[in-house]
Amino acid sequence: MADKRIEVFDTTLRDGMQGLEINYTLEDKLQIAQELDAMKIDYIEGGFPLSNEKEAAFFREVRKLSFSHATVCAFGSTRRAGGRADHDPNVTALLDAQTPGVVVVGKSWRAHVEKVLGTDEEENLRMIADSIEVLKKEGRHVIFDLEHFFDGYLEHPEYSLRVLETGTDAGADALVLCDTNGGNLPSVVSRVYAELPRDRLAPLGGHFHNDCGTAVANSLAALEAGAVQIQGTINGWGERCGNANLCVFVPNAILKLGYEAACGERLPHLTSLSRFVSEKANVIPDKRQPYVGTAAFSHKAGQHADVLAKADYLMEHIDASLVGNERKILLSELAGKSTVVEKLSKYGIFTKNDEVVKELIGVLKEKERDGYEYEAAEASFDLLVRRALNRYEPIVRIRNYHLESYKAYETPSKTVGRIFMQAHGRDLMGAAVGVGPVETLDAALRDALVPHYPFISKISLTDYRVRVLNPERASAAKVRVFITSTDHEGRSWDTVGVNENIVEASWEALVDSLEYYYNEFAEDTYAPD
Ligand SMILES: [Zn+2]
Numbered sequence: 001m002a003d004k005r006i007e008v009f010d011t012t013l014r015d016g017m018q019g020l021e022i023n024y025t026l027e028d029k030l031q032i033a034q035e036l037d038a039m040k041i042d043y044i045e046g047g048f049p050l051s052n053e054k055e056a057a058f059f060r061e062v063r064k065l066s067f068s069h070a071t072v073c074a075f076g077s078t079r080r081a082g083g084r085a086d087h088d089p090n091v092t093a094l095l096d097a098q099t100p101g102v103v104v105v106g107k108s109w110r111a112h113v114e115k116v117l118g119t120d121e122e123e124n125l126r127m128i129a130d131s132i133e134v135l136k137k138e139g140r141h142v143i144f145d146l147e148h149f150f151d152g153y154l155e156h157p158e159y160s161l162r163v164l165e166t167g168t169d170a171g172a173d174a175l176v177l178c179d180t181n182g183g184n185l186p187s188v189v190s191r192v193y194a195e196l197p198r199d200r201l202a203p204l205g206g207h208f209h210n211d212c213g214t215a216v217a218n219s220l221a222a223l224e225a226g227a228v229q230i231q232g233t234i235n236g237w238g239e240r241c242g243n244a245n246l247c248v249f250v251p252n253a254i255l256k257l258g259y260e261a262a263c264g265e266r267l268p269h270l271t272s273l274s275r276f277v278s279e280k281a282n283v284i285p286d287k288r289q290p291y292v293g294t295a296a297f298s299h300k301a302g303q304h305a306d307v308l309a310k311a312d313y314l315m316e317h318i319d320a321s322l323v324g325n326e327r328k329i330l331l332s333e334l335a336g337k338s339t340v341v342e343k344l345s346k347y348g349i350f351t352k353n354d355e356v357v358k359e360l361i362g363v364l365k366e367k368e369r370d371g372y373e374y375e376a377a378e379a380s381f382d383l384l385v386r387r388a389l390n391r392y393e394p395i396v397r398i399r400n401y402h403l404e405s406y407k408a409y410e411t412p413s414k415t416v417g418r419i420f421m422q423a424h425g426r427d428l429m430g431a432a433v434g435v436g437p438v439e440t441l442d443a444a445l446r447d448a449l450v451p452h453y454p455f456i457s458k459i460s461l462t463d464y465r466v467r468v469l470n471p472e473r474a475s476a477a478k479v480r481v482f483i484t485s486t487d488h489e490g491r492s493w494d495t496v497g498v499n500e501n502i503v504e505a506s507w508e509a510l511v512d513s514l515e516y517y518y519n520e521f522a523e524d525t526y527a528p529d
Contacts, residue, residue, distance in 0.1 A: 004258060004259045004260050005228070005259075005260050005261070006223060006227075006228050006229065006230065006253060006259045006260070006261050007042040007043065007174075007205075007228060007229040007230075007261065008041050008042050008043075008229075008230060008232075008246065008250060008261050008262075008263055009041075009042060009043040009045065009143070009176075009205065009229055009230065009231040009232070010036050010041045010043065010044050010045065010231075010232065010233065010234065010246060011045040011075075011207075011231055011232070011233055011238070011243065012032060012036070012233040012234045012237070012277060013029050013032060013033065013044065013045060013046050013047055013058075014045040014046065014047050014048060014075050015045070015231075015233060015238045015239060015243050016233040016234070016237050016238050016243065017047070018238055018239035019233075019237040019238050019239060019242060021283065022237050022281050022283070023281070023282075024280055024281065026054055026057055026058060026061065028280040028281075029046070029047070029058050030058070030061055030062060030065065031280065032234075032276075032277060032280055033046065033062060033065070033067075033070075033072065034065060034067075035273055035276055035277075036070060036234075036273075037067045037068060037069055037070040038068075038266070038269070039263050039266045039269055039270070039273050040069045040070075040261075040262040040263040040265065040266045041069075041070050041246075041262075041263055042069070042070060042071065042229075042261070042262055042263075043070060043071050043072075043073055043101060043143070043229075044067075044070045044071070044072050044073065045073045045074075045075050045103055045231075046058050046059060046062055046072055046073065046074060046075075046097075046099065047059070047074070047075065048074075048075045048076060049074050049075075049076065049093045049094070049096065049097045050076060050089065050090065050093040056097075059074060059096075059097040059098065059099065062099075063098060069262060071099075071100050071101040071141055072099045072100065072101065073099055073100075073101035073102055073103050073141075073143065074093075074094050074097035074099045074101075074102050074103070075094075075102075075103045075105070076090050076091070076093055076094040076102070076103075076104060076105070077090050077104065077105050077106065078090065078091075078104055078105070078106040078107075078127040078128050078130075078131040079091050079127050079130055079131045080127075081117060081118070081119040081123050081124075081127060082119075082123070084130070085127075085130035085131045085133070085134040086134050088131070090131070091104075091131050091134055091135065094135060094140075095134075095135070095138055095140075099140075100140065100141055101140065101141040101142075101143065102135050102140045102141070102142055102143070103143045103144075103145055103176075104128075104131050104132060104135060104142060104143070104144055104145070105144075105145040105147050105178075106124070106127065106128040106131070106144065106145070106146065106147065106163070106167075107124055107147055107148070107152075107163075108146035108147060108148060108149045108152045108153075108159075108160045108163040108164075109147070109148035109149070109151050109152025109155065109156075109160070110152060110155065110156045110159045110160075111152070111155065112147070112148055112152070121159060124163075125162060125163065125166045128144070128163065128166050128167060128170065129166050129169065129170040130170075131170075132144060132167060132170035132171055132172050133170050133171065136170070136171040136172075141173050142171065142172050142173050143172070143173060143174045143176060143205070143229075144167040144172040144174065144175050144176065144202075145176045145178050145207060146160070146163060146164070146167070146175060146176065146177055146178055147178050147180050148178065148180045148181065149177040149178050149179070149192075150177065150178075150179045150184045150188060150189065150192055151179075151180075151181060151183070151184075153192055154188070154192075157195070161196070161197075164196065164201050165200070165201070167202060168200070168201045168202045172202050173202065173203070174202060174203050174204070174205050174228075174229050175201060175202050175203070175204055175205065176204070176205035176206065176207050176229065176231060177192070177193075177204060177205070177206055177207070177222070177227075178206075178207040178208075179206075179207065179208045179209055179215075179218060180207075180209065181209065181211065182208065182209025182210055182211030182212060182215065182240065182241065183211055183212060184212070184218065185212060185214055185218070186214055186217045186218050186220075186221035187221075189206070189208075189218045189221045189222055189225070190221045190222075190224070190225045192225075193206075193221075193222055193225030193226050193227060194225050194226075196226075198226050203228045203229065204222075204226060204227045204228065204229075205222075205227055205228065205229030205230065205231060206218065206219055206222035206223075206227045206229070206230050206231065207230075207231040207232075207243070207244075208222075208231075208232075208243070208244045209238065209239065209240065209241065209242070209243055209244075210236060210238075210240075210241040210242045210243065210244070210245075211240060211241045213241070215232070215236070215242065215243060215244035215245065216232075216236075216244050216245055216248045216249045216252065218244070219232065219244040219249050219253075220249070220252055220253065220257065223253060223257065223259060224257070230244065230249060230253075231243070231244070232244035232245060232246040232249055233245070233246060234246055234247060234273060234274060234277040235247060235274055235277055235278060235281075235283075235285075235286070235289070236248070237281070237283070245289075247270055247273075247274045247289065247290075247291060247292045248289070248290045248291055250263060250264075250267070250270065251267065251270065251291045251318075251322070251323050254267060255267075255318055255322065267322060267323055267324070268321060268322065268323065268324040269324055270291065270292055270323045270324050271291075271292040271323055271324035271325045272324055272490055274289070274292040275292075275490055275492065276490050279462075279486060279490060282462075284462070284463055284484070291323045291325065292323060292324075292325055293325075294325075294328065295328075296320070296325055297316060297320040297325055297326065297327045297328060298327070298328035298329070298330050299315065299327070299328070299329055299330065300330040300375070306338045308327070308329075308342075309338055309342065328378070329342045329343060330375040337352040337357055337361060338352065340357050340360050340361055340364070341357060343381070343385060344356070344357065344360075344385060344389075347385070347389055347391065356388050356389060359388055360384065360385065360388050363384055363388070364381075364384070367384070370498055371469045371478050371480055371498040372480070372496055372498050373480065373496060374496065376482055376494050376496070377482060377494045377495050377496035377509075377512075378493065378494060379485075379493035379494055379495045379512060379513065379516035379520075380494075380495045380496045380497075380509070380512045380516070382516060382519075382520065383512055383515060383516055383519070386519060391519075392515075392519060393518070393519060394515065395423070395449070395453065395511075395514055395515050395518045396421045396422060396423040396428070396449065397421060397422040397423070398419065398420075398421045398511070399420040399421055399422060399427075400419075400420050401417065401418065401419040401420070401441065401444070401507065402417065402418045402419075403415060403416070403417045403437050403440060403441070403503060404416050404417075405437065412435070413435070414433055414434070414435065415433070415434050415435065415436060415437050415439075415440040416431075416432075416433050416440070417431065417432055417433075417434070417437070417440040417441055417443070417444040418430070418431045418444060419431075419441070419444045419445060419448060421448060423449075423452060428448040428449070428452070429448060430444040430445055430446070430447035430448025430449065431444055431447055432444040432446075432447050437502075437503045437506065438464060438503075438506045438510070441503070441506065441507055441510060442461060442510060445510065445511075445514070449514075453518070453522070455517065455518070455521075455522040455523070456514060456517075458487045458488045459485050459486070459487050459513070459514065459517055460485065460486055460487075461483055461484070461485055461510075461513070462484050462485065462486050462492070463482070463483070463484035464481070464482070464483055464484075464506070465481070465482045466479055466480070466481050466502065466505075467479065467480045467481075467482075469498070476500060477500070478498060478499065478500050479498070479499065479500075479502050479505050480496060480497070480498045480505065481496065481497045481498075481502065481505040481506045481508075481509045482494055482495070482496055482509065483495050483496075483497075483506070483509040483510060483512075483513055485513040485517070487517065487521070491521065493513065493516055493517070493520075495509040495510075495512035495513045495516060496508075496509055496512070497509035497510075497512065
């Protein structure tokens with residue numbers, strides 16, 4: 001049997017940073033690198049040390065951390081034309097990064113050599129050879145990225161092949177064929193790898209962009225045609241349409257094609273890694289992402305849920321827990337009793353004929369008629385279930401809140417809020433000033449509660465969405481508010497509120513969020529002064 005061992009190379013912190021609206025602080029980058037190491041990703045590309053001070057600082061700081069599995073790599077290009085590699089700023093910056101691995105990128109498309117580098121074919125080959133040799137002499141693990149390889153090979157295969165041979169002869173540890181413009185399809189990728197004389201070359205890798213929506217498919221085609229290293233990013237974020245999404249590529253390679261990778265044993269952590277990186281990037285996770293999205297194993301119709309109760313494989317392509325995700329039974333009027341039974345199973349064994357099941361279906365139908373929707377607000381549904389089962393403890397008794405928005409000419413508008421409530425027989429008051437009503441209510445609640453319930457400081461609101469339910473009623477229309485909250489451990493939950501008054505709908509979702517956390521996760525109990 002052919003060797004099915006592969007290496008996974010992550011470029012979330014380098015190519016991934018080129019993505020639209022993706023930014024990480026230095027601290028975020030260091031934390032992501034540690035999480036990637038915990039995931040047993042083989043290589044972590046930390047950035048381009050020459051590009052700016054933040055990137056250079058990353059390499060100074062990352063040296064102080066220990067990595068149990070991953071090889072940390074710096075990224076840079078081959079020496080400049082007409083110079084010496086050992087005095088070249090590109091090559092020196094790679095060495096100064098002091099990482100065990102380096103990724104050196106060079107040209108492999110003849111047109112780029114002439115039109116972009118402005119040099120000739122032979123000098124480009126010398127630039128590649130010299131740079132790799134210097135880096136190897138300094139003891140680095142050298143990965144050679146061949147920029148625009150596929151476009152170059154399709155136009156002038158003999159030159160692109162010479163670039164591969166030059167990299168091999170100079171001692172590169174891997175030759176990574178890059179589809180830099182992302183314009184090639186899997187059939188081309190398969191054909192190109194198959195045509196290369198692999199026995200005469202260093203091990204081949206692949207780096208694919210998603211401009212045709214096929215970066216993962218191209219990566220899989222490359223593997224099946226003999227590549228042994230694939231580069232990609234967590235969640236697929238990267239330049240333009242992104243890079244190969246490792247959250248999709250890795251489970252496909254391991255679970256569907258039977259490849260082996262060090263990160264295979266950590267596969268059940270994939271979903272939490274995906275969400276961790278989303279959190280750091282402050283990007284709302286794509287619910288429909290294969291394998292790791294919240295919709296990936298969600299089922300709506302009652303009939304689906306009925307079949308699932310009989311045998312999982314009839315309705316799901318893999319067991320969600322293999323990638324650390326979980327099955328979600330979506331709630332709606334369509335859903336049958338078995339959905340509610342499944343939801344209740346967290347609290348004990350129930351059957352369709354139990355009173356509580358009938359009661360919950362009644363409550364659900366009534367709430368849905370009022371405009372509530374629990375498919376994207378499971379935490380609010382969980383509170384309904386807890387109330388029905390008498391397993392609910394209110395965090396506080398709210399007596400009233402008061403909000404006042406004001407705007408003086410030439411100053412930004414402000415909202416002042418006060419909340420009065422009772423907890424454990426004591427009156428509490430919270431006050432805050434914020435920009436909008438939701439922010440102000442949230443801040444006033446925290447003002448009153450954090451001294452008594454320190455866990456609240458771990459919760460943050462990460463998303464707030466408003467939907468108008470009956471727009472024909474214009475300004476008297478009912479609105480539905482969804483709030484997504486997260487805690488410092490990366491857990492996330494959604495709550496819903498509905499009202500004609502947007503402030504009241506928001507307030508309802510906000511209180512549900514805290515009550516859900518309090519009932520579900522919080523370990524601290526009420527702390528008196
Ligand atoms: Zn790239």
